[in-house]
Amino acid sequence: MLLINCPYCGEREQEEFSCGGEAHIERPKNPPELSDDQWADYLFLRQNIKGLQFERWNHSFGCRQWFNVARNTATDEILAVYNMGEKPPKLESNDPITPCGEPKIGSGNFSTSKK
Amino acid sequence: MIKKPKKYSVFSLVRNALSYHENWQPAWRNPEIKKNYDAIIVGGGGHGLTTAYYLAKNHGIKNIAVVEKGWIGGGNTGRNTTIIRSNYLWDQSAALYEHALKLWEGMSQELNYNVMFSQRGVMNVAHNLHDVRELKRRWNANRLNDIDCEWLNTEQVKKFCPVINTSPNIRYPVLGATLQRRAGTARHDAVAWGYARGADAMGVDIIQNCEVTGINVSNGNVTGIETTKGTINSKKIGVVSAGHTSVIAKMAGIKLPLESRPLQALVSEPVKPIIDTVVMSNTIHAYVSQSDKGELVIGAGTDGYNSYTQRGGFNIVEDTIMAIVELFPIFSRMKMLRHWGGIVDICPDASPIISKTHINGLYFNCGWGTGGFKATPGSGWVFAHTIANDQPHALNAPFSINRFSSGELVDEHGAAAVAH
Numbered sequence: 434m435l436l437i438n439c440p441y442c443g444e445r446e447q448e449e450f451s452c453g454g455e456a457h458i459e460r461p462k463n464p465p466e467l468s469d470d471q472w473a474d475y476l477f478l479r480q481n482i483k484g485l486q487f488e489r490w491n492h493s494f495g496c497r498q499w500f501n502v503a504r505n506t507a508t509d510e511i512l513a514v515y516n517m518g519e520k521p522p523k524l525e526s527n528d529p530i531t532p533c534g535e536p537k538i539g540s541g542n543f544s545t546s547k548k
Numbered sequence: 549m550i551k552k553p554k555k556y557s558v559f560s561l562v563r564n565a566l567s568y569h570e571n572w573q574p575a576w577r578n579p580e581i582k583k584n585y586d587a588i589i590v591g592g593g594g595h596g597l598t599t600a601y602y603l604a605k606n607h608g609i610k611n612i613a614v615v616e617k618g619w620i621g622g623g624n625t626g627r628n629t630t631i632i633r634s635n636y637l638w639d640q641s642a643a644l645y646e647h648a649l650k651l652w653e654g655m656s657q658e659l660n661y662n663v664m665f666s667q668r669g670v671m672n673v674a675h676n677l678h679d680v681r682e683l684k685r686r687w688n689a690n691r692l693n694d695i696d697c698e699w700l701n702t703e704q705v706k707k708f709c710p711v712i713n714t715s716p717n718i719r720y721p722v723l724g725a726t727l728q729r730r731a732g733t734a735r736h737d738a739v740a741w742g743y744a745r746g747a748d749a750m751g752v753d754i755i756q757n758c759e760v761t762g763i764n765v766s767n768g769n770v771t772g773i774e775t776t777k778g779t780i781n782s783k784k785i786g787v788v789s790a791g792h793t794s795v796i797a798k799m800a801g802i803k804l805p806l807e808s809r810p811l812q813a814l815v816s817e818p819v820k821p822i823i824d825t826v827v828m829s830n831t832i833h834a835y836v837s838q839s840d841k842g843e844l845v846i847g848a849g850t851d852g853y854n855s856y857t858q859r860g861g862f863n864i865v866e867d868t869i870m871a872i873v874e875l876f877p878i879f880s881r882m883k884m885l886r887h888w889g890g891i892v893d894i895c896p897d898a899s900p901i902i903s904k905t906h907i908n909g910l911y912f913n914c915g916w917g918t919g920g921f922k923a924t925p926g927s928g929w930v931f932a933h934t935i936a937n938d939q940p941h942a943l944n945a946p947f948s949i950n951r952f953s954s955g956e957l958v959d960e961h962g963a964a965a966v967a968h
Contacts, residue, residue, distance in 0.1 A: 481794035
């Protein structure tokens with residue numbers, strides 16, 4: 434279970450929060466002009482990154498505020514918490530060496546080394 | 549060349565017993581990688597191996613490589629709760645899963661490999677008025693699609709599965725259930741091993757410990773893959789890599805409507821036979837069956853966030869166990885032995901994607917989310933057809949990637965929600 438540092442309430446257990454998915458997806462400014470493919474991209478297509486991901490969280494059983502979290506999806510480390518509307522911070526993360534491989538930390542699985 | 553494996557039979561068992569079981573041969577080869585293949589399957593789980601098997605068997609394409617990052621069946625194929633059923637709501641899904649269920653029924657014979665398919669029935673329990681209406685709707689839809697399904701009232705549920713708590717005084721009382729008697733369970737490892745052996749016997753190269761690191765595309769045609777063991781060329785590549793599909797797709801510049809999440813399961817200490825069916829409940833999110841070894845096999849839910857860590861939050865396990873203990877108070881003193889997670893790729897409409905892409909020769913079979921095991925043979929069957937003919941089989945035409953642009957979604961959240 435994750436421990437999330439709500440910018441308004443401090444560190445709380447993940448059970449109090451709900452994840453709102455990938456952050457920084459902008460609602461199209463000109464909806465009537467969008468093609469079906471562009472709508473599909475906005476509504477359904479996701480980066481689903483293995484490694485550093487920026488995502489939205491809501492403290493739904495607490496202050497009910499939204500905020501952004503930078504988390505490594507390969508290790509579940511939370512690297513930063515920042516406010517809605519802010520640009521994502523520049524961060525170093527323990528990304529896996531190979532695209533589908535295992536990270537150096539936080540995994541009990543086998544590791545794949547670089548050729 | 550390829551030596552046909554010896555057929556397993558009672559005689560081979562006796563013969564090998566007499567030689568102290570020291571002369572069993574490997575079930576598949578450990579081949580040298582060739583430079584060129586007619587088709588490459590990325591992912592050596594159940595769906596990938598069945599794809600290779602049916603490409604060789606139904607379409608005569610035998611020069612195939614199955615490339616697997618880890619070992620055969622070590623991913624979600626060996627991590628699921630082995631439940632097989634076809635009681636889906638919509639015609640498109642019902643047809644696909646029913647096709648798979650029919651293949652399950654003849655699988656052990658066809659493969660000469662005992663996959664321990666046991667049609668012990670799957671019961672979906674209703675706990676409130678909404679459940680009753682939804683499940684009755686699904687029961688009627690199944691009957692219209694020629695899929696066996698029955699409605700049981702509370703007394704019939706108790707008779708069919710005596711350990712279930714049917715007291716009207718629990719928080720979510722049992723108001724009835726649907727029962728698909730042809731549904732059941734199978735041994736998941738055996739499915740991977742059986743298809744690996746069958747495919748290998750037809751000349752398919754199964755390459756383990758080989759991770760794909762890139763997809764080569766030139767002028768809109770796929771030309772091969774980069775792997776940790778070098779470049780392999782092929783004009784047809786089928787990606788069947790479950791939780792890691794988005795990562796592989798990114799190598800070809802494709803974005804998919806998938807989110808990868810941990811899905812957990814756990815098994816108890818082994819006990820004497822106590823539950824001879826599979827019980828599922830969407831409302832309280834619990835499902836349980838008993839393995840041949842006597843362990844209770846319990847499936848939990850997915851975590852509410854994307855992750856590739858193959859472990860989930862403890863709160864999810866706690867919620868599931870609470871539900872199980874309410875429904876089966878007899879299990880309250882059982883000890884849990886093992887617990888694990890697998891990474892499942894979830895589509896927005898809880899239906900799979902079995903599709904061509906805008907890159908010629910690149911195909912995706914993904915998005916099975918929390919319930920892909922039951923479809924293993926059917927998925928391979930239609931995906932092999934899609935790869936061999938460069939067009940979908942009638943059964944997987946509705947599961948094209950284009951449905952997210954056209955809006956023709958196959959919304960199976962009701963039938964897929966819990967029942968993995």
